[in-house]
Amino acid sequence: MSAQSTYDAIVVGSGPNGLAAAITLQREGLQVLLLEARSTVGGGMRTAELTLPGFHHDVCSAVHPMGAASPFLRSLPLDEFGLEYVQPEVLAAHPFDDGAAAALYHSLDRTADGLGIDGGAYRRLFEPLVKQWPLIDTHILGPMLKIPEKPGALAAFGLKALQPGTRIAARFGAREARGLWAGIVAHSMLPLGALTSSAIGFVLTVAGHRSGWPIPKGGSQRIADGLAAYFRSLGGVIQTNVVVNTLNGLPEAKAVLFDVSPRQLLRICGDRLSSVYRWQLARHRYGMGVFKVDWALSEAVPFRAEAARRAGTVHLGGTLEEVARSERQVWKGQHPDSPFVLFAQQSVFDDSRAPAGQHTGWAYCHVPNGSTMDMTDAITNQVERFAPGFRDTILATHTFNTSEMESYNPNYIGGDINGGIVNIAQLFNRPALRFSPYRTSAKGIYICSASTPPGGGVHGMGGYYAAKQALNDLF
Structure with a gap:
């Protein structure tokens, strides 16, 4: 010792x-x-050469x-x-089947402007929270059972954060804002209709507007x-x-x-x-697990949407209704045919991750806790859906099921990374x-x-x- x-x-x-x-x-x-x-x-x-020599993959966390x-x-x-952190121009993109995409930017105004008819609702929802965040960040990111120093600001956050993600989504009328919100809320690893599912959505969105979603x-x-x-x-x-x-x-x-x-x-x-x-x-209680895939790629992922090609994180799942259905299925112990996929493309912004001209891909979907089902094809299909030709860029693949995730990091019980x-x-x-x-x-x-x-x-x-x-x- x-x-x-x-x-x-x-x-x-x-x-x-x-x-x-x-x-x-x-x-x-x-x-x-x-x-x-x-x-x-x-x-x-942690970072390791999981696929081929010279391709450096984030084993667990990727975007921060x-x-x-x-x-x-x-x-x-x-x-x-x-x-040293690198800040992607687009923090997160949420593409749709017709080639359009919603995008989260560091700038709240730029994000709202890109959401069309929902821009005003987006500003009203997030602008007060972004301004008040320094008053409550140590409380939100700490023990809940303590007396807050700024009870008014904390209550304003809590009244929104404790709501189901679907209820907050009802403030938006178009698929772009609804889809963007759904993808961020899905990080909670809860059904979008569950109480508190909005909490992580608000934290991640506010964090993005204050300090970005950087890549080390x-x-x-x-x-x-x-x-x-x-x-x-x-x-x-x-x-x-x-x-x-x-x-x-x-x-x-x-x-x-x-x-x-x-x-x-x-x-x-x-x-x-x-x-x-x-x-x-x-x-x-432990929650959903994850099935993770890493790829060595011959070129950057050919996303149809321009915003997705410029994003550090891409949420792949289609409309809010599709994302909600996928997460609800996992919560019930099922494996979706079209899972919601969290995808990161660090090498687009950091050329040290792969040999010159080549790239890495990082993705996972949620699965029932302890699942050993191979979701490689289902995840690959979701990427191909929004990036036709993606399969042709794959040089090598590495996967982790929930058991392998827990073996790698014993804190991930049944693949639960939360x-x-x-x-x-x-x-x-x-x-x-x-x-x-x-x-x-x-x-x-x-x-x-x-x-x-x-x-x-x-x-x-x-x-x-x-x-x-x-x-x-x-x-």
């Missing part, structure tokens, strides 16, 4: 939240040990609106440690490497290839913070936790109903993964808040 026998704190797991927790503690002058089971740090922030919006990540000098140059691994380098510069210690299955054998420390799922926490620390807390963790369903029941009691969601029932043991507020995404806020809780409790 470590030549040093004692530390002030140990962090288990080096995903964005684990790294954030370690940095937050180390910045306060503590001596922190960060342990990672794999050979490289990163969790969901939450990273750009994160108060914690923005506070760090990561540019001094090799992190060189791959998502650069975010992890930048965070790790900064942590080490503060005096922190990282050990990789260390699998923690029990608390026994760890160096002595006043606090241990776990960037793991509730299921893993039960396995590692179950005998230290109260029966009530164990019962709560065991009831934590750390659990973000529905109304688990919005406030994630992963257990406690005043502090980061503090477990055992003194000195904390959880800081995507299964704590604010949930999934590369933002580090769960780790930051868990570390602040440990500091308040113990140091």
